[in-house]
Amino acid sequence: HLTHPVTLLVSFRKRLACETQTVARVSLHFLHRGLKRRLTVAIGLRRCARRVSTTVTRLDLRTLDVKGDVRRVDCADGGHFIDVTLNDEVVDVNDTHDDRTEDGWREVRTDRDKVLYYMLSQVVYPDTDAPRPERFESLYALADKLDVVSLRWQGGRAVGFYTVKFAGTKASSTGQGCGMPVVDTAYIRSEYRSRGFGTEILSDMTARFPNEDIGFSRPISSGMLRILKRFLTSQREYRLHFWEISDCADIVGSQQLIWCRVKRAVL
Numbered sequence: 001h002l003t004h005p006v007t008l009l010v011s012f013r014k015r016l017a018c019e020t021q022t023v024a025r026v027s028l029h030f031l032h033r034g035l036k037r038r039l040t041v042a043i044g045l046r047r048c049a050r051r052v053s054t055t056v057t058r059l060d061l062r063t064l065d066v067k068g069d070v071r072r073v074d075c076a077d078g079g080h081f082i083d084v085t086l087n088d089e090v091v092d093v094n095d096t097h098d099d100r101t102e103d104g105w106r107e108v109r110t111d112r113d114k115v116l117y118y119m120l121s122q123v124v125y126p127d128t129d130a131p132r133p134e135r136f137e138s139l140y141a142l143a144d145k146l147d148v149v150s151l152r153w154q155g156g157r158a159v160g161f162y163t164v165k166f167a168g169t170k171a172s173s174t175g176q177g178c179g180m181p182v183v184d185t186a187y188i189r190s191e192y193r194s195r196g197f198g199t200e201i202l203s204d205m206t207a208r209f210p211n212e213d214i215g216f217s218r219p220i221s222s223g224m225l226r227i228l229k230r231f232l233t234s235q236r237e238y239r240l241h242f243w244e245i246s247d248c249a250d251i252v253g254s255q256q257l258i259w260c261r262v263k264r265a266v267l
Contacts, residue, residue: 054082063145064114081123086115093119096156105162105204108149116158117149118142120187129190136219140185144169147184150204152197160188162201165248167212178248181205182215186224198227206238214238215245216258229262 053076061070073082083090093116100106108114121140131137143149143163152160165182183205188197205214216224232239239259246254 061118063142066111066114068111070115084115084119086111091115093124093158100153100156103154105150105152105200108151113151117151117161120158120161124189125187135222137221154192159192160197162186176248180213180215181209182217182245182248184217198224199231202231213241213243215243218244218246220244225262228258232259
């Protein structure tokens with residue numbers, strides 16, 4: 001039988017914890033941007049706070065040169081992620097953005113885009129697409145200050161990123177300078193994979209650094225190795241230019257030609 005709508009609503013609300021914020025966030029897509037958006041988010045956060053305790057952490061994103069005030073809100077019970085705010089406005093990684101309607105890779109410039117990169121690398125990747133060690137996937141630290149971060153935009157949404165260390169920049173882990181430009185991290189949200197976005201990274205790098213050696217930080221995931229093998233099989237001119245490197249270290253054994261590794265490998 002059907003429960004009376006009022007009774008159903010009350011019982012539903014009693015079951016809510018941090019899910020209240022999710023309901024509030026869904027409603028954002030049906031509201032105009034601006035004051036209504038901020039009010040709806042604030043109501044959702046207050047409702048969540050009434051049911052369970054929350055923690056608000058001020059994020060230190062100085063390495064990304066973020067000028068604004070960035071805070072992360074989590075439910076204290078279980079540590080469930082709620083939102084990230086930039087200057088008291090919610091930045092939702094699932095939102096579409098009217099100023100990013102052109103699909104493709106784009107270097108981050110604004111505080112908002114840098115916060116989106118933070119959310120993809122430190123929230124979405126570890127929580128939604130948890131790295132699998134058997135595939136040589138690992139968690140990522142935030143990009144260093146001199147790294148270049150690019151976001152992949154699709155339909156107005158940020159769906160992936162990759163970071164590059166330029167030749168001569170020092171790795172924070174070793175303090176040694178890189179002898180070549182290095183793709184340090186890369187990630188595409190699982191629902192947007194198998195669309196050629198990984199190959200676009202390689203094409204972008206070869207266009208940026210023509211006739212140069214290009215490094216890829218170790219470990220290289222199994223997924224990226226498959227992309228590299230397909231790319232190098234068809235683009236023979238790059239076979240002697242793609243290297244797997246470890247911490248930008250210029251020592252024997254720290255660099256390996258990727259083509260030698262993948263040409264006979266079953267990936």
